[in-house]
Each structure stands twice: as structure tokens, then as C-alpha cells.
Amino acid sequence: MYDVILVRFGEMTLKKKNYNTFLKQINNNIKQKLKIFPNLEIKDARHRIYLFLNGHKHEEVIEVLNTIVGLSSYSLCKITSKDFDEISQTAIQLINYAKKKERITFKVETNRSDKSFPYNSLEISQEVAKRILPKIPGLMVNVHHPEMTLFIDFRTEGVFVYLDSIPGLGGFPGGMAGSGLVMMSGGIDSPVSAFLSIKKGVNIQAIHFYSPPHTSILSLQKVIDLCERLCEYMPNGKMNLMVVPFTKIQEKIYQSVDDSYIITIMRRIMYKIAHQVCQKYNIDCIINGESIGQVASQTIESMKVVNEVTNIPILRPLLTYDKTEIIEIARKIKTYDISIRPFDDCCTIFVPKHPVIKPTIKKAIYEEEKCNLQQEIEQAIKNIEIIELSSNNHYSVLEIDTNQDKFEI
Amino acid sequence: MIYLDYASTTPIDEEVLQTYVRIEKDFFANSSSIHKLGIESKYMLEKAKSEIKSLLDIPNHDLEFTYNATEANNMAIYGIANKYKSGKIITTKIEHPSVSGPMKDLEEKGYNVVYLDILPNGIIDLEQFKKELDKDTILVAIIWVNNIIGTIQPIGEVIRLMKDYPKAKLLVDAVQGLCKTVPDFSFNDVDMFTFSAHKFYGPKGVGCLVKKNGLELAPILRGSKASKALKPGTLSLAGIVACAKAIKKYYPLTKQNEQKVIKLWHYLYDNLKNNSKIIINTPLENISPYIFNISIPSMQSETLLRLLEQHQIYVSAGSACSSKQQIPEPTIFALSKSIERATHAIRMSLSSKVELQDLEKVVAVLNTI
Known part of the structure; x- marks a missing residue:
């Protein structure tokens, strides 16, 4: 017409x-x-x-x-x-x-x-x-x-x-505003925070902490699918996903750390790794999907304790958003249906019954030293797998070869 | 044998049957299982869905598979009705029992159900529809191709009139239309429509409710919490893939096959119209050629059906779903207002697989009555 x-x-x-x-x-x-x-x-x-x-x-x-x-x-x-x-x-x-x-x-x-x-x-x-x-x-x-x-x-x-x-979408043209590393858990929030950053022209890459066999391959595929969806908004349609082998670190934290501090320490280690990745690949900032008070690890006190491990700016685009507002955007950018697939991710599997809501830096350092993770962190960074994703090629880790004849109708 | 009951069901297509058997064997795992075999089944399911969506050009609809179209129509109607708890529903006097049944129930439950009259040409009264359609209307349910007399309802016009009433959702029973008639509307504009695979050479046991993305329905079945499906439970993957196969094979042939059937329809009409004992119930315009309905006032429906059966000609009295009841066929009654015609009707339903010489025999038998 x-x-x-x-x-x-x-x-x-x-x-x-x-x-x-x-x-x-x-x-x-x-x-x-x-x-x-x-x-x-x-x-x-x-x-x-x-x-x-x-x-x-x-x-x-x-x-x-x-x-x-x-x-x-x-x-x-x-x-x-x-x-x-x-x-x-x-x-x-x-x-x-x-x-x-x-x-x-x-x-x-x-x-x-x-x-x-x-x-x-x-x-x-x-x-x-x-x-x-x-x-x-x-x-x-x-x-x-x-x-x-x-x-x-x-x-x-x-x-x-x-x-x-x-x-239209609004914002600044893609890739104008420096680079960011998005911490991608597989939940509803992180893809939305990534999208909002892309919208402001940030050139993003994603990092995911993967703990097989505690989390299934399906949860990794979910993160891949989310990133592929976000590739649609990238100016070149491409994004790298860095998959950090996190099993050993997570197990050691689980064994050594006081129950209530497990999440705090886990997040501090994730930021330590993200910090080093940013330095290694020249990335300007870390981006995450935290929203004030949404869960115990997202209180301002928690953020303070976690922030202490890095001096790289951490952007939290969703800080003041309500969950309903976040879901609305997630639906609009079509990440919502992927995010709600029912697979555990690194944040949900080791959750203690009563995580600390107001952690202190002093206690966090004390708990962290008990695990002595230096070597594991180095190993994890060394063994990061970088997956190059793009909006027009589907990447699958599910080990099913969908090109087989049997899938023909 | 001369089978003229294709509107009741069709024989399964050989290739479709092979697909069914192959999928049942190769993909036996539950599509909800999260192991590799389950993922393969899930992938197969999604592929079948996406092929159907792309063939019908409905990128913004979801497919919800059911056991048959009756279940799909019930899910749609109660899905809307239970969501709003009360309100106005507009339907017609010539719906299939899978729609008119729930409507009667909802009427008893206090919903304001309006049944549109049909005009002598078998088409709904659009003026009445315009008058009835209002802000309280939650659902409009209209059969696209009527299963008894074959009239095609003006769905395109209905969609246009409903544009001003976004609360009202449209349900189109497309069972006798899909793969048989080229629609004068876009499926994209329909909130919900239903079809059944066995009406176009697919397997029995596969119905489908197609609904616009984001249209929320109150589920009538409850099951696994993990499944957000409207119809929880293990799906018949083989049935669904075979259904996709049937659509893939027959949907592109819709026009071509219809042309063939039009010739068959005209043969019946030309050779029966002058028989004074026979009243042709099917109107002459706005019809699907797949259905030809007559009444012989001197003979009850079932008697006529038995008589034709002796000649190995298989037809239907009214619609198969109500053939055991001795009540007037509602569509014929709404059209003719004649109890006699409505209790003496038989339906011959055609297919591109019917040969002209078969119809020669049928005409010969009917003309000797």
C-alpha cells in the first residue's frame, strides 16, 4: 500500500x-x-x-x-x-x-x-x-x-x-559509546540491561558463569539464545559470549564459606573475573541486571561489598526499575520467553536458605580468604571459551544435529 | 464403494500415514523431557509448528494442539468466557455443536448469548450483527464454512466491523474451510481459529486452536506447572507432525482441488435440480463446493441414508455428530424454517478424490426414488 x-x-x-x-x-x-x-x-x-x-x-x-x-x-x-x-x-x-x-x-x-x-x-x-x-x-x-x-x-x-x-527504538546509534561486559545469568533482567545499554550505543560482550553438571547444558543454551536475540540490536549483528568454567570455584565456595555469605562471595569472585576479562580485552565497563532490593544480593549494602573488588565502573541500567517494567521491556525485545525457560542458572542452584542482606566488607574478605581461590580464578580465566554469536546463525550446544533427514517433514 | 462423507472425515493420505509411523518410532521421547531425546522431540514439535505457521502465513499466532476441533472450540470459548466471568457473546444459529453446545451452557450460566439469524441465502444477517456488536461483547464465534449446507460466511466483513471493538475477540471455526476454500480474509486478522487434521487427509486425534500471540485465555485443563500450555499433558508428536505434513501437501493445492470439486458440485446440481421430489438445501452462492445438501420430503434422513447404503453409497444425515438424534437439523431449520426439510436432509460431501462416474451412479439412484 x-x-x-x-x-x-x-x-x-x-x-x-x-x-x-x-x-x-x-x-x-x-x-x-x-x-x-x-x-x-x-x-x-x-x-x-x-x-x-x-x-x-x-x-x-x-x-x-x-x-x-x-x-x-x-x-x-x-x-x-x-x-x-x-x-x-x-x-x-x-x-x-x-x-x-x-x-x-x-x-x-x-x-x-x-x-x-x-x-x-x-x-x-x-x-x-x-x-x-x-x-x-x-x-x-x-x-x-x-x-x-x-x-x-x-x-x-x-x-x-x-x-x-x-x-522507533530511540537512543544513540550502535557502537558509539564505548564497550561493556554484560554479566548474563539467563534470567529476565540481564538481557534487558544489555538491551538498554545497546540502545545507548554501548558495544557489548557477554560473560556467563557456567557450572556443569550443577547447571544443565540447557541453561547454557538459554544464555546463548538470549545473546543471539540481543545480536539483532547490535549494529553488526554480532556479539561474543565468554563462558567461564565456574564449577570448581563454586564448589569450593560452597564447602568453605559460611552459608549466609555464599552468594556474596560468589558474586565478588564473578566481579574479580569480570574485572580481569575487561582488562584483558580492553572493555570499559561491567553491566549487570541488578535492581535495588529485588533479591538479597541486590541490596545497596551488598552492592557495596561486591563493588569493592573492582575499580572498573559497574553500570546497573535497571537499578530503579520495577520488575513489571523490566518484564514489559523483556517482552518487547522478545527475550522474556527465553528467560522463563525453567532451567537453573549459576545464581539459583547454590542459594542458601538465609543469605545475608547486609554483608560487611570485613567479613566478606575473611570468608573469601578461607577458600583461597587464586589458582582457580587464574585457571577459570585461562579456560574461558569465547563463542562468537550472530543474529543470522544459530549456535547450538545441545549436541543434536538438526540437519539430519529425520527432522524433515 | 462410493464415499461421499468427506466432511465427516477423510481417509488418511498414504504419505501422511508414513510420516505418522516414522515420527512415532523415531521420536518416541516426551517433548517435555529435558534429556537429549526429549530435546529432539521438542525440536521436531517446534519445527512442525513453525512450518504450519509459515505455510498459513501466521507469524504472530500460537498453535495449541488438542485432540480434535471440538476440544479446541471449547478451549477457546470457555477460555474467553471464564476470563471475563460475564458479558455478551455473539454467535450464529448455524454453528457446529462444538460451538453451539458450549454457547447453550454459557447461556444457562448467565452470559448474554445472541444467536444471529441467517438470511435465505444462508449468510448471517450482518445488519443484525452490527446492531448487536457493542462494548460489552467479549466473544464473536462464527463458522467460516458451514458443515451442513456449505455456506461461506463473510468473515472479512466481520473482522472489519469488529475493528472498533477491541475487547471482542473473534473465533472462527475453520474446520470445513482449511485446505478446501481460499479465504477472503487473512488468518492474521483472526484472533482465534480452529481446525482438525482429519478433515484434510491427516490423522484423527489432532485438532488445533490457533490464537494470536499475547491473547490470554483461562485454561480449562490443569496439569504440569512447568508447562505454560493451555492444554497441558503429553502431546501426540506423530499426530502433530503428520498434521503439518498434510497441510504442507494439501494447503498449496486448495485452489486447484476446489476447481475440480466445483465441477463435481455442478454435476450433482444439474442432474438433481429438475427432480421434483428433491429439494436442494445448499444455496447457490457463497458456498463451498465440497458440500451438497438435499431433502427428500417423502423420506426420512435415515431411511434415505440406509437406502443409499444398500448401493454402497455413504452419505451423512445432518452432520455425523448429531445423526443419532431424531431432532431437526438446526442449520437446515434456520435456513428453511421447515421441520420437514430439517428432518429429511442428507449431506453429500465431496473431495477432489471423487470421480465423476461415481456421481453418475449416485444421481441414477436418487432419481429413481
């Missing part, structure tokens, strides 16, 4: 000095991701991009645009000739299609960049409104608070007619 998608940029237009760098980056990202539509034509204009669909379905293109960080909104346009009757005809079609109720208020807004046309913007709006109003029952003009706005964009190449706009 539509000819063109008009794409607008978001917050980045506020950043005057960095604007050109942003623009270059986002154009690259868009071009990369839209490669799968062979007939699509991309035309740049300052602050916006026009995508000529040339037969591609707009729903499919929008689905891809919805994974590109930095786009603020889209409008679905039809192109007509510079003729009032044709413009009005098209507008009627668009309004009838979008009109969800009997009575609706609207206004016409015209932008005339083609100054050769003999009418000014106001006159164009009036001419078109005059033709539309009698044709659509229940349509009323309200120039101050319209429920629907009809935009007419007079350009040299033709007239673009469209209604309102669909919100």
Missing part, C-alpha cells in the same frame, strides 16, 4: 558537535541491516532518511528498523503527483485505513520544499482539507489538538502524503 518509509533520527540530533559522526554511524548501520531487501532504495536527507520500498512489504522493513538503535520514528508515505485531486484521493485512502472510530478530529500540515509550486503551504493545506472533509463522514477539523495529522510534503521528486508517525 505504501511507497516510502520516512525515517527520523532521535536523541542524537541534540548532540550538535558529534552529530556528523553519529550520522555516519547510523547510515552505516541502516545500510548494513537493510541489505536483505534488494530493491529497497535509501535516500539521505539531513535529519531523516527516505526508504523507497519498490515492492517490499513495509511491515517487514519496519521489523528490521525496529532493531536499529538511534531511529526515533517512522512514517508510512504514499507518493503522488502535484495535483490536489490526486493528493486528496490518497489522503482519503490513508485516513479511511487508519481511522479506528466513527468521529475523529484532524488537521493538515504542509511542508513545501519545492518552492516552484504556485501555492503556499497554508493554501495547499486548505485546498486538500476542502476536498477530503465531505468524503469522510465523522471527520472534523481541529488545528490545535487534532487526533490525527495529515502531512503533505511537497518535494521536487513528488508529493509525500502520510499520517502521524510510529515510534
